[in-house]
Amino acid sequence: MLRISCVIASAALAAATSLHIQGHRNGPLILQDAGDFFVGGREVKTLVNTGDRSNPLFDYPAEDWISVDQMYVEYQIPMSGSNHLPYILVHGCCLSGKTYQDTPDGRMGWAEYLVRKGHPVYVPDQTSRARSGFDPTIFNQVQLGEVAPSALPRFEIVGRERAWDLFRFGYTYPQVFPGLQYPIEAMEQLSKQVIPDLNAMLPGQNPTYANLASLASKVHGAVLVGHSESAFFPFYAALNNSSAVKGIVSIEGQCPTLTDEEIAVLATIPTLFVYGDYLDQAKVSRRFWPQSIQGCQALVDRLTAAGGKAFMAELPKLGIYGNTHMMMQDKNNLEIADLIMDWMEKNVHN
Template sequence: MNRFYCAVFAGVLALAAVPAMAEEPPLEIVGMGSFHVGGRLAEITGQPVREITFTPGGTPAKVDPNGRYAVEQMYVQWFRPRAQRGRVPLLLWHGGGLSGVTYETTPDGREGWLNWFLRRGWTVYNSDAVERGRSGWAPPEVWSAPAIHVPIGNPFERFRIGQGEGSYSDDPAKRRVLPGSQFPVEAYDQFPRQLSPRWTTTDEPTIAAYVALVDKVCPCVIVFHSQAGQFGFKVAQARPDKVLALVAVEPAGFGDPAKVDVLKSIPSLMIYGDFIEQDSRWPTIRRNGVAFAERIRAAGGSVDVVDLPAAGIRGNSHMLMMDRNSGDVAQLIQTWLQRKGLWQ
């Protein structure tokens, strides 16, 4: 355990000791809605006019694909509780190949973090990032790079649910699950149904859309997962006056190291799950995250790093907001935010 981790761990270990509420607060909302934010207009020219029958038996229509297209926008849905206790809104940003469904529910049908934080009085904004879900897609003439699609067994092996490469089988009885895993493996087949195509060339418009969201609804707290690690930190670096706290849930990317001093006034929490040392990739990913946290601290900032097993919360996969003990992790985040004076 390095010196940095020892320094912050003593201050955050008690977070896990706060028990989850025995009975869930009521879910009462007084408003909900949605909007799109960000994006641009892209023009396509030189394409042939086509005649298309949209419905079997219908009358063909001529479709001219030349013209301007709305692309790279982001879909956002918001919910406002009756009793507001969060001092600012809570923004939920999902990881790679996923969408806002990440926070809506779990594979075995339990409520997700969206409802969990709503029940505790947070106004919540849940988004589908650029090129995901309800945000829409651009024509191939605009996004020329191919989309990445992963087979259904990929998350099982890569997200620390199964025992690494080769642990997935189409036969559930033959799947090799990590001992002690809290992921609801009996319902795993529900999880890959929410996967979305992913591009590796849309980071800049995604950051631009998130900045536009922050400009529209913040000051706020941002909770972000996995691929959104770089989005959360870079957007905070772009708008440090609008972001009051950052919660990085197993971040796979980070901000600009040359601008870490911009983050010194924004308290941050980094959370890592279980089985990291048994994985081929995650020891390096976590090490890079701690190194980025150390740079923020060296610039005068505050970052708490929590390894859940060391804090008494065990068995978490990379999708810890879907694990059976997701409420314990949410309570840890809630307690940290309360101690930062962001909840009343």
């Protein structure tokens, strides 16, 4: 009976991990260094202890010092990394650095692939997201009645049907676009990556911008890759410290409104914009994506007119079809990574 139970348990374990076996078939990954650290942040004295003071576990002053606005960073440096440009990969809304690690169906993600190609890779969690933590003060204030519930920030999170449309998997759930590159059978795994977005409770200027600039400076210059919500983050990081940002990759986001003075600074940094397929085909987001690419094309034109190197890589026009908003997880994700690395290699002088 014990033997049968073990066989059943082994079969269940094999089924549960079958989507992720591919990630272990890539051969040894030899690194010079790997680890994690925090950048940025500040200490504030705030309301943190709201438990029952009669309980010894909570018999402390209501206010105490905590760290806020910091950014967690995970990194890997290959043995040959000293001769290659570092990449900083920034995730979008409602996600974390997991975006760039193994794909939902277990294939190699951009983070590992770039390392295997010789690039040091740094993967942060945005300030207020995942391992970077967030400031809980306002929730404690509401609990104690010091602040009205209406003051609570809005939590942003993406559900399955919204993601299906926004990420352009099909016209509407559960339809699938012909030729789709996303591993749709792993949608459940993608759903598990979703994290509530607390950016609404951040200060007026998102601390992630300055934290990215500090990170780029710490690694002696890097290519910043932003996606979706964070597609414009590299621009603001560069305006904070342009000498540390060697290149910008902006993937399917809302391009910022910039002054001529800001354009002059950004024109010194090679910038690549990347858009996938089906931009005008999903039921709801087709009202958004064409405007997004038009706005970013206008930015390409301004950067080019100012003497900069900027290019719009609209993948179908380059003969690459079926890509979604989550192209770093698409079945041809490594082809897109090659496109990015090749463009940067030709246009960034390290």
